[in-house]
Each structure stands twice: as structure tokens, then as C-alpha cells.
Amino acid sequence: MHKITASLPLMLKQLKLAAAMNSQWEALGHKAIKEQWAPQQYLVGLCHLELSSRADKRLQRYLKDAKLPIGKTLDSFDFTAVEGVKRPLIYDLMQQKDWLKRGDNILLFGASELGKTHLISSLGYQLIEQGYRVKFIPAMALVQQLQKTKQELKLQDDLRKLDKYSLLIIDDVGYVRKTEQETSVLFELIAHRYERCSLAITSNKSFEDWDELFDDTTMTVSAIDRLVHHATIINMTGESYRQKEAMKNIE
Numbered sequence: 433m434h435k436i437t438a439s440l441p442l443m444l445k446q447l448k449l450a451a452a453m454n455s456q457w458e459a460l461g462h463k464a465i466k467e468q469w470a471p472q473q474y475l476v477g478l479c480h481l482e483l484s485s486r487a488d489k490r491l492q493r494y495l496k497d498a499k500l501p502i503g504k505t506l507d508s509f510d511f512t513a514v515e516g517v518k519r520p521l522i523y524d525l526m527q528q529k530d531w532l533k534r535g536d537n538i539l540l541f542g543a544s545e546l547g548k549t550h551l552i553s554s555l556g557y558q559l560i561e562q563g564y565r566v567k568f569i570p571a572m573a574l575v576q577q578l579q580k581t582k583q584e585l586k587l588q589d590d591l592r593k594l595d596k597y598s599l600l601i602i603d604d605v606g607y608v609r610k611t612e613q614e615t616s617v618l619f620e621l622i623a624h625r626y627e628r629c630s631l632a633i634t635s636n637k638s639f640e641d642w643d644e645l646f647d648d649t650t651m652t653v654s655a656i657d658r659l660v661h662h663a664t665i666i667n668m669t670g671e672s673y674r675q676k677e678a679m680k681n682i683e
Contacts, residue, residue, distance in 0.1 A: 456481050494560045500568045500601075504553035514546050514670040522551065525664065526558045532598050535625065537659055538632040542668030548634040549603055551666075555632070556601055567597040571605045571618075578617035587617065591624045599630045606637035608645055615646045619655050626658045633659065638667075 444453050457478055464474040511519050525531065525538070538555075540548040556566040569577075581590040594600055608618065625631055637644065639656050646652040 453478050453482050490563075491561065494565055495557075498556060498560060498566045498568055500553045500556050500560075500566070501549060504550045505557060506554040509547060509550055509554055514542070514668045516542070516668045516670075517551065517666050521664075521666075522555060525555060526562075529559070529562070529564070531662075531664070532559075532564065532630050534662060535628045535630050537630055537663040538666070539659060539663050540632070540634045540666045540668065541638050542636065542666075542670075544636050546668045546670055548668060551668075552601055552603075552632050552634060556599065559599060564598040565596055566599045566601065567594070568601040568603065570603050571608050574602055574621075575608055575615075575618050578621060582617055587620065591621060594621070594625075595629055597629065599632055600625070601632045601634075603634050605633050605635040605645065606641075611647065615648075615651065619646070619651050622655050622658050627662065631659070 444457070460474065460477055460481070463469075464477070469477075506519075506522065511517065538552065540552055542548055553568065556568060560566050578587060578590060581587045605618075608615070622631065639660075642652050642656060643649060646655060
């Protein structure tokens with residue numbers, strides 16, 4: 433290494449530019465000399481490498497943090513197997529993301545095994561690739577977490593931590609037990625994110641059955657009003673994937 437550049441790796445580290453620049457500056461320098469690049473072109477090349485490296489690492493962090501079900505991509509979702517949802521609608525949600533900025537919600541209803549979780553997870557993966565933070569969490573796990581922090585008098589802190597996610601996916605709300613403790617924290621979450629941050633909720637219970645989730649009718653109506661005020665509502669119908677596979681085996 434030339435003595436003039438001997439301290440460059442250390443300086444790059446101090447400037448927090450060691451991710452890509454520290455491993456690529458020398459090889460790119462040889463290429464720049466060989467191809468007679470201008471100094472500005474060499475600098476642009478180094479910056480591009482650093483930014484690409486950071487974007488890739490950020491994507492991996494977001495994917496790991498999201499905890500989305502593995503393998504639930506849009507390409508593997510069979511739109512012909514269910515009614516009530518079409519591919520253009522999901523593509524529109526992926527491409528036109530003003531709904532995220534407004535804090536609009538997505539509500540998916542339908543019987544078990546129709547692919548509600550698959551569909552919303554595929555949207556989550558696409559949003560992460562576009563730089564948005566997404567969190568997937570089963571409804572039961574979420575209310576247990578929020579109950580715990582409420583008992584510790586830290587519920588508002590926990591709700592604010594969830595604000596970093598542009599989309600919070602709450603899966604299987606229909607399985608939440610009807611108790612005052614569980615439904616109250618779920619309502620507080622809905623109220624906290626109202627018109628601020630988006631929720632995506634899957635449920636095997638339609639709104640007319642949500643009195644089975646919330647202990648108080650007024651709370652039920654208030655929760656539904658907030659969710660549907662700005663929302664895309666998808667009602668999925670059809671046969672479950674498991675039933676179809678079972679029928680194939682019989683045949």
C-alpha cells in the first residue's frame with residue numbers, strides 16, 4: 433500500500449464509510465487508472481458502492497425485523513382460487529403508496545385457509561423492498577405484549593415504538609379472546625394509529641361479529657369506525673387450500 437493512502441482505511445472507518453469503500457477503494461482505483469477516469473468519476477463510483485451496500489444491509493435488517501411468514505410472495509398466490517380480490521388491486525397498493533402516507537388501513541376478511549395471511553404478507557415484502565418498514569405480528573401475541581407493557585405503565589411508550597412501522601400487520605384478530613384487558617389494549621392501538629400510521633388486519637370474523645371480540649359495544653363501534661374511515665376492505669370467499677388439496681388426494 434502506498435504511504436500516501438496507508439491511513440485511508442482508518443479514516444474511512446472514522447467517517448463510518450468502511451462498509452463498501454474500505455473493501456473496494458483500492459480495486460476501483462486500479463480500474464479508474466486503467467480506464468483513465470476523472471477524479472470525480474472515481475469518487476462517484478465509490479459513493480455508489482457505499483450507498484448500494486447500505487441499502488442492501490438496510491433491506492436485510494427490515495426483512496429480519498418484519499418477521500413476515502417465509503415464502504409468502506405475490507407470485508405464489510393463486511388469485512383464481514378465491515373471489516373478492518384481484519391482482520390489479522394489490523399491485524395498485526404496491527405502486528401507489530399515498531395510502532401509507534395518509535395512514536389508511538387494509539382490512540381482509542374471510543374464512544380460514546383462504547390466503548389472507550399470504551396476500552397481506554406478499555404486500556409487506558414488496559413495501560420493504562421499496563424502503564418502508566413493516567411489522568407482522570399475530571393478534572394474540574400483540575395483545576399479550578401490550579397487556580404486559582400496560583401493567584408496567586409503559587403502554588404509550590410501546591405504542592410509540594410501533595410508530596416506526598409504516599404498516600403494522602395484525603394477523604387473525606378473530607382469535608383474540610373477549611376480555612376487557614385484551615380488547616382495551618387493542619382498541620388503544622387502533623385509536624393511537626388512527627389517521628397516522630397504517631394497519632393491515634386479517635380476520636375470519638366479519639364486522640357484524642366483532643361484538644364477540646370487544647367487551648363493550650361502544651368500544652366495538654368506535655374501533656370499527658376508526659378502521660373503516662380510510663380503508664381498503666377485501667372480503668375473500670372460496671374453498672380453503674387444505675380442502676382443495678384433500679379433494680385432489682381423494683381423486
